[in-house]
Amino acid sequence: MRPLTLQSRITLNYTLVPDYFLDNYMPKASGEFVKIYLYILRCLGSGTPAAACDVLKNGCASYSGSDDCFCVSFLADRLNLTENDVMRALKYWENEGLLILTYANASSGSGASDGELTGITLADITMSVEDTFGTAANETAVTSQTTAPAAMISAPEVSVPEVSVPEKPSYTAAQLKEFAANEELSQLLYIAQMYLGKTLTATETNSMIFFYDTLKMSADVIEYLLEYCISKEHRSMRYIEKVAIDWAEHGISSLKEAREYSDSKSEDMFAVMNAFGITGRSAAKVERDYIRKWRETYGFNTDIIVEACSRTIKSTHQPSFEYADSILTQWNERRIKSVDDIKALDAEYDKTRKASAAAAAGNSTGQASRSKSAGNNRFNNFSQRDYNYDELETQFVSRELV
Incomplete structure (x- = not known):
């Protein structure tokens, strides 16, 4: 295939993998x-694609001996993949916003076929982070005020007053020693290590102190903060700190407020409201209680809950949490665990319904047949007497002889 131009908006002297990629993109992408x-x-980390080829050119199908050889064939051969595999990956990362693919057109005069891939540009991942959080994705930026994380801003907004949040301070050795003597804070640090599965670094410890001392969060709110972020598969203290700042900006001071606010921002809440066609407001408390029941008590995933909401609209033509709850309660009793289980239950119901209909049709046909046969003789509409005429004749003769 034709060699590609490979460009970057990132200045690298080595292979740098951003933490944000590892935390947010890698877990959901295929290996x-x-x-x-x-x-x-890696190729860009060598300075230029040519440097990568000079080091790693092992059987590249399109290597022509030039210093600018870099193409889909090179990637496929080097990684033991097919060219189609490489193209699928490039298009995936383009959709994720991490790559910009350039294609030729017939009027460009480049000699490439119309629509042929001619270039790959790596987008600056820190730009994506700034777009999401409104701040640079680096260690010092954590101390600045930020907006809500991307996973939280898609849901309907809760109307709460915003509060000015102080910046994260730098603690002196004397202050750290004083905090170490605080039994409640020490317990929180231990809980954080259990949630994160590691010993806290100095920076992470400072963040925990920031929540407790500067943001004035109570111990139960901080513990719920950790639990909430871990449940969203975010173990980065930087992410946890951004959520904590968002809560502080919205005046969250109690565990109840934290639960209600996080519920209103959850993907499940947004999915249910969207399935019911409810827009322009957040879920009311009774509605949030229903959704929490479906998720936490019944253990249903979002797909099952949305399916129940869709069936509610089809049956009632209006949103009804009570009706959806009746459906989900029945599914819970039938031990439904997936959408496939629902399909199997539907198939079983259809089979039973058809069998009942067939039986009812058979009974109707039999009754109609009997009614028609009896209707051929109007004297057959009562029970017939059964006489023994020989016995009657003998009795009659005996009376006459007497």
Whole structure:
């Protein structure tokens, strides 16, 4: 295939993998896609694609001996993949906003076929982070005020007053020693280590003190903060700190307020409200209680809950949490665990309904047949007498002889 131009908006002297990529993009991407993205970073980390080829040109199908050889075939051969695998990965990362793919057109005069891939540009991942949080994705930016994380801003907004949040301070050795003597804070630090599965670094410890001392969060709110972020598969203290700042900006001071606010921002809440066609407001408390029941008590995933909401609209033509709850309660009693289980239950119901209908039709046909046969003789509409005429004749003769 034709060699591609490979460009970057990131200045690298080594292979740098941003933490934000590892935390937010890598977990949901397939291993092959991740491998291709990391290898492109590796090529750029050598300074130029040519440097990568000078070091790693092992059987590249399109290597022509030039210093600018870099193409889809090179990636496929180097990573033991097909060219289609490489193209699927490139298009995936383009959709994720991490790559910009350039294609030729017939009027460009480049000699490439119309629509042929001619270039790959790596988007600056820190720009994506700034777009999401309104701040640079680096260690010092954590101390600045930020807006809500991307996972939280898609849901309907809760109308609460915003509060000015003080910046994260730098603690002196004397202050840290004083905090170490605080039994409640020490317990929180231990809980944080259990949630994160590691010993806290100095920076992470400072963040915990920031929540407790500067943001004035209570111990139960901080513990719920950790639990909430871990449940969203975010173990980065930087992410946890951004959520904490968002809560502080919205005046969250109690565990009840934290639960209600996080519920209103949850993907489940947004999915249910969207399935019911409810827009322009957040879920009311009774509605949030229903959704929490479906998620936490019944253990249903979002797909099952949305399916129940869709069936509610089809049956009632209006949103009804009570009706959806009746459906989900029945599914819970039938031990439904997936959408496939629902389909199997529907098939079982249809089979039973058809069998009942067939039986009812058979009974109706039999009754109609009997009615028609009896209707041929109007004297057959009563029970017939059964006489023994020989016995009657003998009795009659005997009376006459007497």
